Each structure stands twice: as structure tokens, then as C-alpha cells.
Amino acid sequence: MLNPDGAGAPAGSRLLEARGIRKSYAALEVLRGVDLVVERGELVFLIGPSGSGKSTLLRCCNRLEEPSAGTLLVDGVDLMSPRIDINRARRQIGMVFQGFNLYPHLDALGNVTLALRKVLRLSRRDAEARAMETLALVHLQDKARSYPGQLSGGQQQRVGIARALALEPKIILMDEPTSALDPELVGSVLGVIRELRERGMTMVIASHEMGFARSAADRVLFLEGGVIVEQGTAEQVFTSAREARTRQFVQQIMH
Template sequence: MSTTDLGDAQSEGTHAVRMRGIVKRFGGTTVLDGIDLDVARGEVVTLIGPSGAGKSTLLRCINGLERVTEGSIEVAGQPLQYDEKHLNRLRARIGMVFQAFNLFPHMTVRENVAVAQRDVLGRSRGDATQRAQELLDRVGLAHKIDAYPDSLSGGQQQRVAIARALAMDPAVMLFDEPTSALDPELVGEVLSVMRDLASEGMTMVVVTHEMRFARQAADRVVLLADGGIAEQGPPTQVLQQPTSERGRAFLQELEES
């Protein structure tokens, strides 16, 4: 199965991600306990909840960075399998943006965005460079294309990381607290790029503590707590009029913080 097959499979179904009965244990600790979650193509889902609720773990399970203890996951219509060849093919279609930027310090911004296109997708140097230029312009960093990461601000580095993930033509983008390592004045520039992606129909699953982003950009907010989904629904419901006791408690915690 090629990466193209994964993209074709996505176009045939309605779900970019489907999770059933997901259990994840670390030793004797159960972090996720029976999670069922679908993410439709073109949907923006934000994962919120208290620290330790398993938000990042759930995200890492989607692209196989964490192996589930029980349950099944499909991405772009294909069951997640844990053999190395399948994982490599699958991850080529899942964009992942972490808290840390993870850019190659010895490469220019251009090379950071182009290298995986050549090595994983097999694009020519010219095509990879052209795509890198297009995406860096898209995230507002065309003028930094020849710069090295250590000369960029944290917000700029995170935008390069987003461009690098987009360069792989992902079926779904995963964001794990992408603004948590940034100074407050730099958060807005990253969230702006993410809002643009959402408005363009990119499928996104976002772990975030930025409730403003969740209100403005999410189609659905999923509240994780105590190993499960405590509540999910439109942002206006979950963040303003939660129906569950756990949801109301979380809202109160937000208002008091």
C-alpha cells in the first residue's frame, strides 16, 4: 500500500480517523479507558481537559507513537498496524506538530521543509523546493526561507514546523499543544495559521489549552477526563453550557483560572 492509497482511501469514506474501544495503560495506570471517537474529513476537533486526562496520549495513539493496549484505530480508511513499514507509510500522511519545534538546526528553513518530501515522498529537489516556497509563503515566512532555525522566534519556528507537516500532503493534521512553549505575544501568529487551515477545510485534531481557538475554529470540542470522554459537542455547548457534571466542573475551573 502506498501513501497515495491512503489518500484515496480517505476520499472514499467520511472519516479521517475512527477510534473504537481505545484503552491505553502505562504499567498499572490506565490513562485511556474505552475511547470511541470519529473525526470526519474536513472537521476540526479540539481535545481539552485537565492535566493528565490523556489528551496527548490519545493524539500519539492516532499516529502510532503510542501503541494502544486495547481497541482499534483507522486513519484514512486504513487500520493502524504496528509493523514498521505500515507505520512509516501511515505517518507520511499524518502531519504532527509538537510542543517542541524539532527543526534541524543545521538546515535552512527551506531544507527543513523540503527534505522529507524528497526522502519520503520521492519528490525531485526542484519540486520539493517549489512546494517548500509555496508553504512558507502560506505561513508568512517566505522572507525567512534561507534563515536557520536559531535565528527565528519561537512562533516563527512553529510556523516552519507547520509548513513542514503540510508539505507531506497529510490526510489529517495533529497538533499537540502547539503554542504552549511560546511567549504569549507569539501565540497569536501560530493560531492565525491554524485558523486559516481550519477555514480551508483541513482535517485537524488539536490538543489545546487555548479556549479562544477552540471557540472560534473548532467544529467540535471533546472534553477528556478520568480516562474517558466526559462531554463532546459544539464549542457553544461544551464551553458555555455543558450538560455533564464533569463538564460544568471544568468550565468552573476555567472561569476561576
């Protein structure tokens, strides 16, 4: 049965369709009914003050956080269904973290191969071959045998991207991927993200890199107080926002 929106239809253009997402911690309501719909191949930017719920929204999209209410479809699969195999569903949804969260006891190659071996059950040879290809995509094929502690922040984050990318997800969620980086290292990570976009990867990125948003984002969403206040192209949101709250926030991050 098709619903009027066409949700659940095979090969629809909507890759991620989160509707009415709410998330509360005890008395605190962090998300108050957020809709996040992402088309195939789209790069969506999430901006908003700290505590506005950007991280929580991203983490609800792969149920790393359990939404208190709402519907969540990824490529037509209902992630909130009681029968969902969430581990299987998560293969389709890559995640990149602000603090990288690389496994410090494994080298770059080991970080990328772990899920390939445990989740996709590839042989060591196949996993390493695929991991090397993926590390090449983030320009780190020479660092395969380096441990996270031996890599710069920018290199670590690119390993983090490779770890997500290796599973060939349909969408990658990035939670402030460059906020923990020294300014001179930001460019290498943004460069990789830009290349992913050119390859057609669908991404949702919580980030305040405005210059990058202008040149690469299809859409910018401004989140505040657990609701989406405004959305539009980067140009619209950054230079001619309708809402005073948006303009005020944009002023702040532009200094």
C-alpha cells in the first residue's frame, strides 16, 4: 500500500525522511518535532547554537539515540518498526563524529576493516583490499599502518570518514566533523567531503563552516530550541534570512 507521500515506494528520491522527531531527557525536551527530509545525492547543512539539538537529531537518525516520538524512514525502510534489525539498518547510515572516536588500539587499516570483517563478514584479504581503496579516497593510503595517536586531527577525521565510507552507506551523517580540528587541518577534511559530494554521496552535516556551506551545501537548516526555524539555500539563510533569530545567529558565527 502506498501512502500519499509515496513513502515506502521503492527507489524514491527521498533517502532520509524523518518526521516529527521528538527527544526528551526527563523534563528536558531537546527535539520538539523536527522534520528532516533529505533527497538522494543531497548535501544538507545543519546549523544552530550549541544545545539546539543538532547532534541529537543526527544521532536519532540511526537510533544511536532513541527518538521519543516520530517516524524515521531510510531508503524506504522504517527504522522505528519493532521488527527492524537496527544493526543491519545502520550499515546503510554512516556516521562521523566530532571527536573522531577512532579505535586507539587499532591502526588506520584496522579501524576501517573492523566492521567490514565483523558486520559484512569479509575475509581479511577482502576487507583489507576494500579498506585500502577507501583510505585512498581520503588520501591516506600511506597511513594505513599508523595508529590514531600517530596521526594529525585532520588525518584522524579522514580515517573516521573512511571507516564510515567503507561500508558503502547510502547516507553519511557528520556531527561537527571539523570543530575539533586546528584551523590549518580543516581544509583537508572539507576537501574530502567535497569529493564525496562530487561522487554523489548523500550527507547531512552539522557544521558552522559557512564558506564551505555556501560552495557545497544544497540546503541549510537552522535549528534552535529543538525545532527547525528556517531552511533554504546557503545564500538565502546566510544573507537574506526571513527569521530574526536566524539572522541573529548568522551574525554571531560570522563574528
